[in-house]
Amino acid sequence: MNDEDKIELAFLRFHSDNPKVYEEVRDISLEISRSGKEFYGMKAVFEVVRYHRTIKTNDPNFKLNNNYTALYSRMLMEREPELAGFFKIRQRGVTECS
Numbered sequence: 001m002n003d004e005d006k007i008e009l010a011f012l013r014f015h016s017d018n019p020k021v022y023e024e025v026r027d028i029s030l031e032i033s034r035s036g037k038e039f040y041g042m043k044a045v046f047e048v049v050r051y052h053r054t055i056k057t058n059d060p061n062f063k064l065n066n067n068y069t070a071l072y073s074r075m076l077m078e079r080e081p082e083l084a085g086f087f088k089i090r091q092r093g094v095t096e097c098s
Contacts, residue, residue: 011071021064024049025072026080033086042069042087 001009015022028048032040043066050064073087 007067008071010065011068014065014068015075021049022072022075024052026076026083029076029083029086030080033083038086039088040086042073046072 025042025045028045029040029042032045046064046066046069053059053062053064070089073089076083077085077087077089
């Protein structure tokens with residue numbers, strides 16, 4: 001199993017355990033898109049989520065891994081038609097997640 005496979009498996013576990021993160025990332029991304037931006041960076045969206053989680057939760061173990069930005073970008077663009085093409089992505093060596 002290569003590093004990309006390990007990251008994808010960890011992401012899928014994280015996503016399953018933390019469905020509210022997807023919802024928050026989606027909502028922020030949609031808000032930015034609807035404000036007129038054609039493209040945006042998932043890492044910036046992650047920083048907003050980190051900020052919100054810092055003030056909304058007392059869970060000291062919550063961590064949002066930067067390795068997941070590309071996977072959330074792909075997932076959002078696949079699941080949310082309004083966000084198709086919103087994030088610039090690079091080619092990956094593993095199959096897309098869904």
